[in-house]
Amino acid sequence: MEKIKCFNSAAEAITDLDNGGHFYNIFTHAKDNVISQAEAGKSAGGFAGKQQAILHLELALSRLDESSVNEVRSRFDETLQTNFTKYKSQVLLPSEVATKGNTGSNMIVTGIPKLTDGTRKLSGFIMVPTGSAFTMIPLMDVYDIYEIRDEQEGQGLLIAHQKGETQLPEQKLTVGGVLKESDEDEGSPSSKFLEIRYWVE
Known part of the structure; x- marks a missing residue:
């Protein structure tokens, strides 16, 4: 990122x-x-x-x-x-992504990111090539999870930031990435999150 x-x-x-x-x-x-x-x-x-x-x-x-x-x-x-x-990216408020965001598309949102305390988790896996096969790695092992909001009280959007990279500053930022869905428990709706690639102040 x-x-x-x-x-x-x-x-x-x-x-x-x-x-x-x-x-x-x-x-x-x-x-x-x-x-x-x-x-x-x-x-x-x-x-x-x-x-x-x-x-x-x-x-x-x-x-x-x-x-x-x-x-x-x-x-x-x-x-x-x-x-x-x-x-072309969808440009939405974090609170609009759950209802208007198209999974798999580029997405740009602006707000204040805050590193979650570990209670907000993403379930699911990513496939990583290892030689001639693929290994499934839990999302939580790959990403730090932030929540970004457009307002103090508005609904937030989870954003996934590669572990080991410099933490995002807790100030107003514009972030861009690809909107994805994490798998929830059976019978529960999947939740959307933004896998971020770039950010600007």
Whole structure:
């Protein structure tokens, strides 16, 4: 999970994003006034997939006004334009996610995260590749669990933050990730949680 530095201008965004992609993206060129999916992926760091790269891009552009965002988007190639629409994040209040959030989609929420005291748990497992097989690891062994609220009294949303990483500050933040569901006991409804990838102050 990574803290994002937002772009301050369209010019800064275009300079950063028109980066040529990774060394193996032989058909992508830096400073050609076209921003491709590969270049957005490189900007997101590591080897981000399409959905994660779009989430990073949205958050990095989130402090720009509409005309500046449109200027940057005018440089997107056809594939990036398509993916930007396909993977566009839902932007909701934490209290709205339970009823309006679409599982599996990118999600951006703003609020104050607070590390839970251990009474709020996520049940279920994630599959981790180990050689030629997969091992099931409990969610609680992988994530620190926070609750983020839009108001002091409003319904909170559980957010999962990778264990071992720097703790989130208890202040107003915007976080982005993928909305998932944890398995509850038989007969109980599953609960939604946000597996966060990026955050901005």
